[in-house]
Amino acid sequence: MSETSPARPAAPGLASRLSTALFHHRLLAVWLLLTPPLLWLGVVYLGSLLALVWQSVYRFDDFSMVVTPDVTWANYRALFRAANFDIVVRTLGMAAAVTLGTGLLGFPIAYYLARYTRGAAKGALYVSVMLPMWVSYIVKAYAWTLLLAQGGVIYWFADLLGLRGLLEGVLALPVIGGNSLATSNLGRFLVLTYVWLPFMVLPIYAAVERVPESLLHASADLGARPWQTFRTVILPLTFPGVVAGSIFTFSLTLGDYIIPQLIGPPGYYIGTMVVAQQGTVGNLPMAAAFTAVPIVIIAVYLVLARRLGAFDAL
Amino acid sequence: MRSDPGAGPRASWPLRLAAWGGLGFLYTPIVLVAVYAFNTEESAFRFPPRGFTLRWFAEAAARSDLWSAVLLSMKVAAMSTLGAVVLGTLAALALARRTFRGGDLIAMGFILPIALPGIVTGIALSAAFRLSEITPGFWTIAMGHTTFCIVVVYNNVVARLRRLPPSLVEAAMDLGADRFAAFRTVVLPQLGTALLAGAILAFGLSFDEIIVTTFTAGHDRTLPIWLLNQLGRPRDVPITNVVAMAVMTITALPIVGAWWLTRSSHDPGGAVRG
Numbered sequence: 001m002s003e004t005s006p007a008r009p010a011a012p013g014l015a016s017r018l019s020t021a022l023f024h025h026r027l028l029a030v031w032l033l034l035t036p037p038l039l040w041l042g043v044v045y046l047g048s049l050l051a052l053v054w055q056s057v058y059r060f061d062d063f064s065m066v067v068t069p070d071v072t073w074a075n076y077r078a079l080f081r082a083a084n085f086d087i088v089v090r091t092l093g094m095a096a097a098v099t100l101g102t103g104l105l106g107f108p109i110a111y112y113l114a115r116y117t118r119g120a121a122k123g124a125l126y127v128s129v130m131l132p133m134w135v136s137y138i139v140k141a142y143a144w145t146l147l148l149a150q151g152g153v154i155y156w157f158a159d160l161l162g163l164r165g166l167l168e169g170v171l172a173l174p175v176i177g178g179n180s181l182a183t184s185n186l187g188r189f190l191v192l193t194y195v196w197l198p199f200m201v202l203p204i205y206a207a208v209e210r211v212p213e214s215l216l217h218a219s220a221d222l223g224a225r226p227w228q229t230f231r232t233v234i235l236p237l238t239f240p241g242v243v244a245g246s247i248f249t250f251s252l253t254l255g256d257y258i259i260p261q262l263i264g265p266p267g268y269y270i271g272t273m274v275v276a277q278q279g280t281v282g283n284l285p286m287a288a289a290f291t292a293v294p295i296v297i298i299a300v301y302l303v304l305a306r307r308l309g310a311f312d313a314l
Numbered sequence: 315m316r317s318d319p320g321a322g323p324r325a326s327w328p329l330r331l332a333a334w335g336g337l338g339f340l341y342t343p344i345v346l347v348a349v350y351a352f353n354t355e356e357s358a359f360r361f362p363p364r365g366f367t368l369r370w371f372a373e374a375a376a377r378s379d380l381w382s383a384v385l386l387s388m389k390v391a392a393m394s395t396l397g398a399v400v401l402g403t404l405a406a407l408a409l410a411r412r413t414f415r416g417g418d419l420i421a422m423g424f425i426l427p428i429a430l431p432g433i434v435t436g437i438a439l440s441a442a443f444r445l446s447e448i449t450p451g452f453w454t455i456a457m458g459h460t461t462f463c464i465v466v467v468y469n470n471v472v473a474r475l476r477r478l479p480p481s482l483v484e485a486a487m488d489l490g491a492d493r494f495a496a497f498r499t500v501v502l503p504q505l506g507t508a509l510l511a512g513a514i515l516a517f518g519l520s521f522d523e524i525i526v527t528t529f530t531a532g533h534d535r536t537l538p539i540w541l542l543n544q545l546g547r548p549r550d551v552p553i554t555n556v557v558a559m560a561v562m563t564i565t566a567l568p569i570v571g572a573w574w575l576t577r578s579s580h581d582p583g584g585a586v587r588g
Contacts, residue, residue, distance in 0.1 A: 033407050131570070137525075251429060256525070
């Protein structure tokens with residue numbers, strides 16, 4: 001233990017003796033390095049999270065609009081009230097749809113990129129997929145308000161191709177439809193799928209890259225057709241990548257509150273509800289209880305994803 | 315030799331269609347914003363654009379509220395990048411070699427701020443700031459951003475450290491370097507580009523962030539919040555278009571640079587066969 005005390009005031013050899021001590025006590029070195037980031041994570045982030053969770057059991061008085069620190073489960077019970085439960089189901093439904101959409105759109109891109117491009121073309125294509133991810137979220141959301149608007153690009157193309165009737169027909173459908181593209185669930189789905197698509201493509205790409213070519217040759221040599229190889233070899237091996245991507249698409253959709261405000265039909269999402277509760281209503285406990293929904297869902301999701309090997313694919 | 319046509323260099327046409335179609339989907343809105351920035355129309359919602367002008371660039375440049383938002387975003391991004399580089403590098407150095415149990419759990423802790431929806435981070439921080447009576451402003455924004463930027467730096471540095479053979483450090487120490495000298499002269503130069511790439515990504519992440527920021531900003535406006543406000547002002551559409559395009563262009567270049575700096579770790583050939 002004596003050689004671990006770095007406070008010994010031997011001026012010339014201090015650094016080297018400290019170095020020796022750290023070499024012999026790897027764990028000490030690790031913890032010295034880890035303390036600042038852990039403190040940050042623990043105090044700023046987890047501390048805030050715990051404070052939030054704690055406030056979710058405080059009482060909010062509807063008449064005086066005041067929060068009192070009495071412990072109550074009322075906020076959580078309120079989550080199961082029909083109106084609130086609808087919000088949760090609506091958000092979850094959209095998150096699931098967006099995850100499915102990004103998976104279906106993203107897999108071919110990732111697969112093509114990983115297996116059918118080489119060298120400089122691969123680099124260029126990789127960057128082309130990555131770049132939209134880094135384009136400002138708000139700029140992308142804004143671009144879609146231009147795309148979906150009446151008289152915007154999509155309506156213009158629909159008119160050009162004589163498909164206006166088809167577009168109106170789709171919008172007349174229940175659930176996905178609405179008065180116009182910009183106020184329909186279909187529009188909102190398109191925007192969310194667009195915004196989170198790169199988060200799905202990149203993990204799938206990494207997973208496809210890791211499938212050894214020899215396995216595919218073996219499968220073919222044993223007489224499998226390309227589709228069979230895909231279904232029985234590639235898909236099972238790359239599924240962890242899909243799950244890894246779905247963590248992002250699911251979580252990001254669950255917590256979004258700006259796109260649901262800008263595009264789609266009226267009606268709260270978890271995100272917009274949280275903002276409304278803590279902002280205009282001032283009911284932080286209810287807002288906190290609402291944030292518990294994505295926290296719990298994502299926690300369960302992460303545990304499942306870990307079992308499916310998704311963390312190795314990240 | 316080749317018994318599987320799917321393994322050949324040429325993809326089947328449905329796959330090519332789906333892949334390039336998906337890529338087209340990714341770029342349509344981006345191209346649209348770029349085109350609309352030069353549109354002559356005052357309420358640029360109609361398609362196709364009416365004519366070409368550079369007028370809106372000058373008008374946008376004359377807006378002082380825009381420039382103060384840009385300045386705030388720059389300052390916040392610089393500060394949170396600094397914090398993230400320091401904290402993320404420390405964490406990476408500690409956890410890269412997986413020397414102890416529980417390291418995985420801690421690593422998961424650093425991922426948490428981006429794995430959980432931004433709104434959770436945002437409302438948690440804003441509630442905590444209110445509890446501790448900290449006035450929202452520059453520092454609260456920077457603190458929030460640092461929290462989720464750490465993981466970007468961490469990921470880049472860990473990836474590089476894991477590719478660095480331990481024998482290098484051992485060789486340095488056999489040659490008489492102590493741990494600090496070995497770190498300074500062997501590890502740090504190897505980390506250089508990974509650190510730079512991590513810093514660029516952290517800067518980009520912070521510069522664009524809006525979900526957490528709206529909760530921690532108080533009355534201050536970062537550039538994304540300024541843009542969000544613009545969406546409620548139909549008469550300002552031309553200026554919004556110009557700024558949207560400028561933001562896109564300015565963030566794209568450094569991101570490509572960051573990719574270039576770390577491309578060897580994305581290159582699957584090296585990683586798999588190495």
